[in-house]
Every structure is written in structure tokens, then in C-alpha cells.
Amino acid sequence: xxxxxxxxxxxxxxxxxxxxxxxxxxxxxxxxxxxxxxxxxxxxxxxxxxxxxxxxxxxxxxxxxxxx
Numbered sequence: 001x002x003x004x005x006x007x008x009x010x011x012x013x014x015x016x017x018x019x020x021x022x023x024x025x026x027x028x029x030x031x032x033x034x035x036x037x038x039x040x041x042x043x044x045x046x047x048x049x050x051x052x053x054x055x056x057x058x059x060x061x062x063x064x065x066x067x068x
Contacts, residue, residue: 025033
């Protein structure tokens, strides 16, 4: 068998395998995840300048008074 024939017999993956199917979260898991996130951000606040810079023009701060 020639090297070309051996190469053509190999199975060459053409795309990654599909991701495994994830099961939906239960209401209890969702509640725990939300509680963990709220605990992680409790007391946190933005300390940097909130003005729009050239690098962050696509972001803007929406103040509570503006949103109402």
C-alpha cells in the first residue's frame, strides 16, 4: 500500500464534535446560581470614571433618573 493510499484511508475530522447536550437547570439550581451571583456583587460599585472614552463609545451609563 502506498503512502497516499494510507492517507486517503484515514478518517480526517472536518469539524469539531458537537457540544454535549446540556440539561436545563432546575428551579432550585437557578435560585442557587442567582443567590451566588448576588452574593458575589453585594456591596460592589463602579469606581472608575464613567465618562465615555474613545475606547468605550459603544457603552454608556444609564442613570436611574434618565431611565424613568
